[in-house]
Amino acid sequence: MSILSDLSWRFLRVWWRNLIVFRRIWKVNFLVPLFEPALYILAFGLGFRNLVGGVSYAGLDLTYTEFIAPALIATAVMWNSFFETTYASFVRMIYQKTFDAMMATPLSLEEIILAEVIWGATKAAAAAGIMLVVLGVLGFVAFPSGLLVIPLAFLGGVAFGAVGMFFTGIVPTIDMFNLPIFLFMTPLFLFSGTFFPISSLPPWAQKASLAFPLYHVVEPIRLLSLGMTEDVPLLSIGYLLIFSVVFLKLAMSSMRRRLIH
Amino acid sequence: MTAVVEATDLKKRYGEFTAVDGVSLRVDAGECYGLLGPNGAGKTSIIRMMYGFSPLSSGKMLLFGQDIEKDWRVIRSRIGVCQQDNTLDPDLSVEDNLAVFAGYYSIPAARARARAEELLGFFALEKKRKAKVMELSGGLAKRLMVARSLINEPELLILDEPTTGLDPQSRHLLWEKLRALQKAGVTLFLTTHYMEEASYLCNRLMIIDYGKILVEDSPQSLIKRHVGDSAIEIEGADEALRQYLEKNRINHEVMDQRIMVYAENSVAEHIRHHFCMQRCTFRPPTLEDVFLRLTGRELRE
Numbered sequence: 001m002s003i004l005s006d007l008s009w010r011f012l013r014v015w016w017r018n019l020i021v022f023r024r025i026w027k028v029n030f031l032v033p034l035f036e037p038a039l040y041i042l043a044f045g046l047g048f049r050n051l052v053g054g055v056s057y058a059g060l061d062l063t064y065t066e067f068i069a070p071a072l073i074a075t076a077v078m079w080n081s082f083f084e085t086t087y088a089s090f091v092r093m094i095y096q097k098t099f100d101a102m103m104a105t106p107l108s109l110e111e112i113i114l115a116e117v118i119w120g121a122t123k124a125a126a127a128a129g130i131m132l133v134v135l136g137v138l139g140f141v142a143f144p145s146g147l148l149v150i151p152l153a154f155l156g157g158v159a160f161g162a163v164g165m166f167f168t169g170i171v172p173t174i175d176m177f178n179l180p181i182f183l184f185m186t187p188l189f190l191f192s193g194t195f196f197p198i199s200s201l202p203p204w205a206q207k208a209s210l211a212f213p214l215y216h217v218v219e220p221i222r223l224l225s226l227g228m229t230e231d232v233p234l235l236s237i238g239y240l241l242i243f244s245v246v247f248l249k250l251a252m253s254s255m256r257r258r259l260i261h
Numbered sequence: 262m263t264a265v266v267e268a269t270d271l272k273k274r275y276g277e278f279t280a281v282d283g284v285s286l287r288v289d290a291g292e293c294y295g296l297l298g299p300n301g302a303g304k305t306s307i308i309r310m311m312y313g314f315s316p317l318s319s320g321k322m323l324l325f326g327q328d329i330e331k332d333w334r335v336i337r338s339r340i341g342v343c344q345q346d347n348t349l350d351p352d353l354s355v356e357d358n359l360a361v362f363a364g365y366y367s368i369p370a371a372r373a374r375a376r377a378e379e380l381l382g383f384f385a386l387e388k389k390r391k392a393k394v395m396e397l398s399g400g401l402a403k404r405l406m407v408a409r410s411l412i413n414e415p416e417l418l419i420l421d422e423p424t425t426g427l428d429p430q431s432r433h434l435l436w437e438k439l440r441a442l443q444k445a446g447v448t449l450f451l452t453t454h455y456m457e458e459a460s461y462l463c464n465r466l467m468i469i470d471y472g473k474i475l476v477e478d479s480p481q482s483l484i485k486r487h488v489g490d491s492a493i494e495i496e497g498a499d500e501a502l503r504q505y506l507e508k509n510r511i512n513h514e515v516m517d518q519r520i521m522v523y524a525e526n527s528v529a530e531h532i533r534h535h536f537c538m539q540r541c542t543f544r545p546p547t548l549e550d551v552f553l554r555l556t557g558r559e560l561r562e
Binding site: 010013014016017020021096097098100101102103104105106107108260261 | 357
């Protein structure tokens with residue numbers, strides 16, 4: 001296993017670099033997770049309330065707003081980590097040559113990639129934390145079980161960060177990210193039990209949704225937000241773990257092919 | 262004594278193309294060693310193999326007696342690399358560039374700060390410590406690049422075209438700094454397109470072309486051996502001169518408007534008295550003459 005031998009805790013140094021850069025613009029970075037959920041809740045709460053009745057979910061009758069509130073966190077986790085390891089990492093890699101500089105130091109490419117993914121997950125977890133506060137104040141999150149959303153957001157962030165990094169390893173130009181976003185992310189965003197329960201889909205589409213990684217982020221986050229900790233499917237956690245490991249490895253080998261000549 | 266760099270029969274292939282074709286070289290501690298060659302000769306490929314960025318197609322690359330392919334992490338902690346491109350972190354200030362880079366070497370924060378201070382002073386960057394990297398001029402950015410590559414107090418400093426694009430002031434300042442580093446015991450390995458720079462800085466140098474070694478020696482010996490005492494540029498040369506040069510097998514090159522002759526003092530005197538009908542320029546030969554003689558005058562790219 002050459003990948004394992006090229007990994008060490010030194011990756012945290014690269015993570016730290018990203019944190020230093022982030023700290024300088026954190027106020028701007030935190031505005032989105034702060035206001036985005038409020039806007040969505042406002043739009044869906046006011047606009048959809050009269051169109052959509054209650055949603056029956058996990059034996060509970062929820063209002064539509066109650067149903068989608070936790071999904072907002074899950075989708076934010078997905079976008080935050082994915083954008084970080086696609087556009088942001090691509091800019092660092094190609095335009096800023098940051099990785100080139102790092103690879104003259106005792107850092108391995110694998111450590112740099114891992115750090116980028118973990119950083120994406122950190123941003124995702126931070127955004128989830130802020131949204132949790134906003135949604136908690138609005139009464140959409142049950143505590144203390146809701147706090148478990150943060151580690152889950154981190155895990156989901158690793159999964160989406162890894163898949164983003166994999167795309168970064170294979171896209172020829174930065175404009176080409178449109179393709180995975182349109183073909184991969186948008187279907188996930190819409191069909192992972194985010195805006196409607198997957199039980200309202202035909203059976204074949206339900207099965208497809210079960211294969212979507214976002215579904216395995218949405219479900220646990222919704223259950224935790226509703227206070228149903230014991231119902232969180234371990235299968236989802238397992239799915240995210242395996243998905244993360246597989247795509248981390250794919251990301252590392254695609255980046256190696258791309259950068260090392 | 263163990264060589265700082267010892268490359269043996271180094272080869273680098275990219276698909277069908279062979280960029281480095283059997284180069285062997287040795288750099289001893291305290292030396293300044295130059296690697297010269299036209300664009301595409303294989304200089305950067307050699308450097309990338311040296312610091313463990315590019316895998317070797319074949320051959321061996323030892324630094325401090327250790328194999329770069331196995332012990333790259335240990336080796337990299339003992340060397341500094343100043344890459345050709347500006348790879349400074351544009352998201353960070355000048356001083357943060359140094360501090361964060363120190364982190365990559367796991368240098369403790371207090372020592373990193375002290376070292377960064379030292380380097381800011383050495384490269385006259387103190388006034389720019391808070392500046393954004395984007396705001397730096399080419400000369401300042403290069404100084405910061407070199408400063409950053411010294412953050413871990415390397416025993417070997419590798420510089421890929423350190424002065425390309427710099428104004429004469431910045432170039433001379435950098436030369437002084439590099440000389441001072443060498444005096445302090447740092448081994449230098451550099452590539453350059455400036456022959457004046459190579460002559461001034463390097464104890465020994467190698468000229469490569471098409472991935473192969475052409476010559477290796479000290480700048481003075483190379484000049485003496487390949488171009489002699491004098492370089493004479495003759496305009497409007499006549500047939501008599503050509504015959505004289507051919508007959509006595511004197512090193513020369515025939516160009517569009519003029520003839521370049523490289524010769525011993527006695528021959529130079531003879532030419533001065535017999536063949537300088539129009540305009541002759543006598544000057545001491547330089548490394549550039551050696552370089553052009555060995556690699557030819559046609560464009561590469």
